[in-house]
Amino acid sequence: xxxxxxxxxxxxxxxRGACAADGDSNAARHEALQLLMRExxxxxxxxxxxxxxxxxxxxxxxxxxxxxxxxxxxPERLQTVGDHLARTRLVLVDGTMASxxxxxxxxxxxxxxxxxxxxxxxxxxxxxxKSAQPGLAGAQARxxxxxxxxxxxxxxxxxxxxxxxxxxxxxxxxxxxVANKSVIAQDPTWYALMVELAVYxxxxxxxxxxxxxxxxxxFPENIQLAVDGATYYxxxxxxxxxxxxxxxxxxxxxxxxxxxxxxxxxxxSHALYRQFRLTLFRAVAKDWDAIRRGIRHMLATYPAKSxxxxxxxxxxxxxxxxxxxxxxxxxxxxxxxxxxxxHDAPGLCMQWARQPMSAERSKT
Amino acid sequence: xTTPNSAIVALIILAAWPIYxxxxxxxxxxxxxxxxxxxAPGTQNAELSLERSPLEVLLPYVGPDGTEKNLPVGPLAYxxxxxxRSIQEPAFxxxxxxxxxxxxxxxxxxxxxxxxxxxxxxxxxxxxxxARFDAFYFQDYQIRENAGFASAPIEKWRSLRPQSRxxxxxxxxxxxNRAFAASTGRPGVGSSMANTDDPNELLEQxxxxxxxxxxxxxxxxxxxxxxxxxxxxxxxxxxLLKLIDEASRRNPSTLELYGMGALSVMSTxxxxxxxxxxxxxxxxxxxxxxxxNAYYARTYWWVLTWIGIPNVRDFKVDWERFADGxxxxxxxxxxxxxxxxxxxxxxxxxxxDPARALINGAKxxxxxxxxxxxxxxxxxxxWTRN
Numbered sequence: 179x180x181x182x183x184x185x186x187x188x189x190x191x192x193x194r195g196a197c198a199a200d201g202d203s204n205a206a207r208h209e210a211l212q213l214l215m216r217e218x219x220x221x222x223x224x225x226x227x228x229x230x231x232x233x234x235x236x237x238x239x240x241x242x243x244x245x246x247x248x249x250x251x252x253p254e255r256l257q258t259v260g261d262h263l264a265r266t267r268l269v270l271v272d273g274t275m276a277s278x279x280x281x282x283x284x285x286x287x288x289x290x291x292x293x294x295x296x297x298x299x300x301x302x303x304x305x306x307x308k309s310a311q312p313g314l315a316g317a318q319a320r321x322x323x324x325x326x327x328x329x330x331x332x333x334x335x336x337x338x339x340x341x342x343x344x345x346x347x348x349x350x351x352x353x354x355x356v357a358n359k360s361v362i363a364q365d366p367t368w369y370a371l372m373v374e375l376a377v378y379x380x381x382x383x384x385x386x387x388x389x390x391x392x393x394x395x396x397f398p399e400n401i402q403l404a405v406d407g408a409t410y411y412x413x414x415x416x417x418x419x420x421x422x423x424x425x426x427x428x429x430x431x432x433x434x435x436x437x438x439x440x441x442x443x444x445x446x447s448h449a450l451y452r453q454f455r456l457t458l459f460r461a462v463a464k465d466w467d468a469i470r471r472g473i474r475h476m477l478a479t480y481p482a483k484s485x486x487x488x489x490x491x492x493x494x495x496x497x498x499x500x501x502x503x504x505x506x507x508x509x510x511x512x513x514x515x516x517x518x519x520x521h522d523a524p525g526l527c528m529q530w531a532r533q534p535m536s537a538e539r540s541k542t
Numbered sequence: 543x544t545t546p547n548s549a550i551v552a553l554i555i556l557a558a559w560p561i562y563x564x565x566x567x568x569x570x571x572x573x574x575x576x577x578x579x580x581x582a583p584g585t586q587n588a589e590l591s592l593e594r595s596p597l598e599v600l601l602p603y604v605g606p607d608g609t610e611k612n613l614p615v616g617p618l619a620y621x622x623x624x625x626x627r628s629i630q631e632p633a634f635x636x637x638x639x640x641x642x643x644x645x646x647x648x649x650x651x652x653x654x655x656x657x658x659x660x661x662x663x664x665x666x667x668x669x670x671x672x673a674r675f676d677a678f679y680f681q682d683y684q685i686r687e688n689a690g691f692a693s694a695p696i697e698k699w700r701s702l703r704p705q706s707r708x709x710x711x712x713x714x715x716x717x718x719n720r721a722f723a724a725s726t727g728r729p730g731v732g733s734s735m736a737n738t739d740d741p742n743e744l745l746e747q748x749x750x751x752x753x754x755x756x757x758x759x760x761x762x763x764x765x766x767x768x769x770x771x772x773x774x775x776x777x778x779x780x781x782l783l784k785l786i787d788e789a790s791r792r793n794p795s796t797l798e799l800y801g802m803g804a805l806s807v808m809s810t811x812x813x814x815x816x817x818x819x820x821x822x823x824x825x826x827x828x829x830x831x832x833x834x835n836a837y838y839a840r841t842y843w844w845v846l847t848w849i850g851i852p853n854v855r856d857f858k859v860d861w862e863r864f865a866d867g868x869x870x871x872x873x874x875x876x877x878x879x880x881x882x883x884x885x886x887x888x889x890x891x892x893x894x895d896p897a898r899a900l901i902n903g904a905k906x907x908x909x910x911x912x913x914x915x916x917x918x919x920x921x922x923x924x925w926t927r928n
Contacts, residue, residue: 227687456597466592497592520600522910529915530596 201267201275201399207234210268210276214241217255218248235271235482242276246283253302253312256284260311264365267399273440273480275400281367285318285333310365313358317371320351325378332374335453337414348375366400369393373406377415386410391432401438404429408445412453419462422449426468440479442472447488450495455519459495466496473501481510487517494527503531599916603907622879622909625661626670633674639695641702648703655760658795664840664875669798672763675712677719678770678802684726686737689719707755711763717748718767725774745771762796765789766803773806779817782807786821794828797837801844808845818845819858826867833874839867839884846887851912854891864888865896878906882919886912889922898926 200206211233215225218241228237242263249255260280262268268276299319303312322329324347331338352375355362362368372389390407393400408425411417422445429441446469450458473489486505493501505511506528518524632650635643653659654668661667675692677683683692696716699709724739749771752764769785777785786803793799804821808814818841825837842864846854868884885900901923908919 526596
C-alpha cells in the first residue's frame with residue numbers, strides 16, 4: 179500500500195511539478211542535511227554538535243559550501259549533491275534555492291584554483307549525459323576564463339572598470355548553453371548564467387526580463403534569479419538604479435510571484451551588497467513602504483539569521499527606527515557582523531534603535 | 543569514494559564557526575547617540591516618519607561608491623587588523639594539517655623569534671602569531687572539542703620538526719585552552735556535551751610539560767602560560783609579581799608578559815590599581831631600548847584593551863609618564879592605530895594635554911576599537927580644543 183501511494187506521489191511530481199512545494203519544507207532540508215553529512219563523512223560527535231545548533235539555518239548552508247569547497251573537483255560527489263539539490267528544488271531557511279548557493283560556492287572555489295580541466299569535464303559529460311552538472315561545470319569554467327575580473331565585479335561590490343572580457347568566447351558559451359538547454363536547464367543555474375551573460379553584453383531590458391520570467395516559471399522557488407536580474411540596473415553595468423522599484427513590481431506581477439513581497443528587500447539588499455554599500459539610499463530612490471512590507475513578509479516567512487541582519491541594515495540605513503528596533507531587539511536575533519559591511523554599523527544601529535521614541539512618533 | 547579524515551571534519555566544524563578577531567573589544571563609550579531627527583527626502587508615505595540614519599556618520603569615511611578608496615579625508619594608511627590577520631594566517635592554516643602549512647608555520651615562528659620582528663605598530667609578531675592559538679583571544683579554541691582537534695596537527699608538526707620547541711608550546715597552550723574552557727563553561731551535569739575536564743589537572747600537566755622544555759630565550763610564551771596557570775591555581779599577588787619579575791629578566795621585551803601578567807595579578811589582588819602601576823613601571827624599567835616610558839604606556843593600553851578604556855579612571859596612571867611613553871611610541875611607530883588608541887586612553891582619563899597632542903595627529907577614519915563610536919571621537923576632539 180505504501181509503495182502504491184509513493185508511486186502516486188511520484189507520478190504527481192512528474193505531471194504537475196508538485197515536488198516543487200516539497201523543497202520548501204523542513205523535511206526536505208533535513209534530508210539534504212543528512213545527505214551532506216554522509217557525503218562529508220561527519221562523525222557522530224560532529225553530527226551531535228550540528229543537530230544542537232541551528233542545523234537548518236546555520237549548518238545546512240555551511241555544509242553546502244563545505245561540500246563545494248572539498249569536493250568541487252570530484253565529479254562524482256559534485257554530481258550527487260548538485261543533482262539532488264536541483265531535483266528536490268530545495269529551498270533554504272532564508273528563502274533562496276539551494277542549487278544557486280551550491281553553484282556560487284563552486285564559483286568562489288574556482289577563483290582559488292582551477293579545479294576541473296576541460297578534458298575532465300568532457301569525460302564527465304560522456305559518462306553522465308543526463309546530468310546538468312558537467313554542463314554547468316564546463317560553462318562556469320569557460321565563463322571564468324572569458325570574463326575573469328568581470329565575474330569578480332559581478333559577484334562583489336568591486337568595479338568592472340578597466341577590466342576586459344572576451345566577447346567572442348562569451349558568445350560561443352551562450353550558444354553552447356542554448357544548444358544544451360534541455361540537459362543543463364534541469365538546474366536553475368542555467369538561467370542565472372544566461373542572465374549573467376546578458377548583463378555582460380548589455381542586452382535589452384526585455385531580454386533580461388524574458389529570461390527571469392521563464393526561469394521563474396520553470397523554478398518558481400528560485401527567487402534568487404529575480405534578484406540576479408536586478409544586477410542589470412546597477413550603474414556599474416550601465417544600468418539605471420531608479421528602475422529597481424519598477425523591476426521589483428514587475429517580478430511581483432509574474433505568475434505565482436504575487437506572494438513574494440520579499441523581492442523588494444532582496445533586490446535593494448542586492449544593490450547594496452553588489453555596488454552601493456552604505457551609500458545605497460543616497461544614490462537610489464526608495465519606495466520604503468514596499469520595502470518595509472517586504473521585510474515584514476520575508477521575516478515572517480523566512481526568518482533566517484541572514485535575512486534578519488540584512489533587513490535590519492536596510493531599515494537602519496533608511497532611518498526606520500521602529501522597524502530596526504523590532505528586528506534587532508527580537509530575542510532570537512543573532513548578529514552576523516559580516517553582513518553589516520562596516521564594523522561600526524551594528525553598534526550605531528543598535529544604540530540608535532534603543533533610544534526612546536518621542537511620544538508623537540511612537541503613536542505612528 | 544574517500545572518507546575525509548578527522549582533521550578535515552574538524553576543519554569543517556571550525557570553518558563554519560565565525561572567525562573572530564580579538565574577540566573582546568573595549569566597551570563603547572558614547573553616552574549619547576546620534577540624535578538628529580529629520581525627515582528623509584523622498585519619503586513615500588507621510589504616515590511613516592523616517593529619521594536620519596545613524597549610519598550617515600560613516601559616510602564621510604566611505605567613498606561615493608561605498609568603498610573607502612579615493613577619499614578626500616584619506617583612508618587609514620595602515621590597517622592594524624588586516625596586518626594581524628595576515629600575521630596569524632599561518633596559525634589559521636595549521637588546522638588544515640598539511641605538511642607544507644605546518645613547516646611554513648614553524649619556519650615563520652623561527653624567523654620571528656630570530657629577527658625579533660615587529661609589526662608596524664611595534665607589536666611582537668611572534669606573540670601575535672601565538673595569540674591565534676589562544677582561547678583567551680579567540681573563541682574557537684574556547685570550545686573543548688576544537689582544542690582536542692588540534693592534537694593531530696600538533697603531532698604531525700612535532701614529527702616534521704622534532705627539534706622545534708614551538709609545537710610543544712602550542713600543545714601546552716591547548717592544555718591551557720581546555721583548562722580555560724573547563725573553568726569558564728560547563729554544561730549541565732548529565733548532558734552528553736558536559737565538559738568533565740579537571741582544569742587544575744590540565745594546568746599542572748601543562749606546567750610539567752613546559753618545565754621539560756628548559757629555557758626558551760627570546761620566547762616568553764612558556765613563562766606567560768606558567769603565570770596564567772599559577773593565577774588560575776590560586777597563587778597570591780606577591781607570588782605572581784615575583785614570577786613576572788623573574789620572567790621579565792629572561793625575556794624583557796615581550797609586552798604580553800607585562801599585560802597578561804598584570805591581568806593575572808589584578809584578578810587575585812585587593813589592590814589592582816597599585817599592582818598595575820607597579821608592573822607598568824617594571825615594564826618601562828626592563829625595556830630601556832624601547833624608550834624611557836614606552837612600555838609604561840603600552841602596559842596600561844594592553845590591560846585597558848581587555849577591561850575597557852573608560853576604566854582608566856580607576857587606575858593610578860602617572861599622566862606625565864604616559865604622555866612621555868606615548869610620544870616615544872608614536873615617534874617610533876607613527877601609525878594611526880597607536881595614535882588613536884593612546885589618544886582615547888588619555889581622553890577617557892581626563893588628561894587633556896596628552897590627549898590634545900595625540901588627537902591632533904589623528905587622521906582618516908576614527909578607529910572603532912579605540913573610540914567605541916565615532917561620536918565619542920568627535921566629542922573628545924572638541925573637548926581638547928576648548
